[in-house]
Amino acid sequence: MSEVKLSAVLRDTFGKGSARQARRTAQTPAVIYGHGTAPKHVSVEAHGLMMALKTPNVLISLDIAGDGNELVIPKAIQRHPLKPVINHVDFLIVKKGEKVTVEVPVVTEGELAAGGNLLETLLTTVSVEAEATHIPTEVTVSIAGLEAGATVHASDLVLPKGTTLAVDGETPVLQVVAPQAEEPAAEAAEGDEA
Incomplete structure (x- = not known):
């Protein structure tokens, strides 16, 4: 930087x-x-x-x-x-060489597996500890091919050399969810008549 x-x-x-x-x-x-x-x-x-x-x-x-x-x-x-x-x-x-704790943006790359799955972002930034003169501008995570039910945890993030997580590694960052089926209109109409 x-x-x-x-x-x-x-x-x-x-x-x-x-x-x-x-x-x-x-x-x-x-x-x-x-x-x-x-x-x-x-x-x-x-x-x-x-x-x-x-x-x-x-x-x-x-x-x-x-x-x-x-x-x-x-x-x-x-x-x-x-x-x-x-x-x-x-x-x-x-000071140069000093470690600081900062929030770094999480950026995704790639496409989810086919099937209309949705990506749910749980954390837009992640807390890391890095040398003050080498703070990463972002952390990139690949979501290529992830299926419904997949979760990316903080420990799964690939951090630059000299950078460590300042949060629990089990903290969920992203998850893939299956699309929710909408309730058919006919059933909703029957419920209104009752």
């Missing part, structure tokens, strides 16, 4: 008013914390941040004006409920 470089400036004012002012100037308020350091309140260029956050678990190198660089990952993102705007981000400081 490559690093995304963004610039930031320290903030010394807090609250709704200063957050609104930052957003008016195309900045997104954020907090950086972790590794026993005091939280740093910063403003990050909004458009660059929004583009970077399109990648799950993106590794960001923040160049903080007058305060050096911090390597961070997004921990919590607050989005506006109606507009395509990020209101606030909490960043977690990470």
Whole structure:
């Protein structure tokens, strides 16, 4: 995973008013914390941040004006409920070589066996532990030829080297179910007459 470089400036004012002012100037308020350091309140260029956050678990190198660089990952993102705007981000400081626990999207590939079976997704993401600089962007699972009744568990997922599961291996991720037959219309009509 490559690093995304963004610039930031320290903030010394807090609250709704200063957050609104930052957003008016195309900045997104954020907090950086972790590794026993005091939280740093910063403003990050909004458009660059929004583009970077399109990648799950993106590794960001923040160049903080007058305060050096911090390597961070997004921990919590607050989005506006109606507009395509990020209101606030909490960043977690990470170090190269350090292991972090993150949620990684599960992506399927292939086609189910013939017969009209349905794929039921039980988990859209799976929790894994990986080195901060080598977080996988997704975990791909093949569903090719799976029959009704088949279940894919977390332990069945093929993870990249250096990545381990942070959930119980028996946790179901996907399952294949047979299509449900609909009740015939004639029986439903008889039930209405009674």
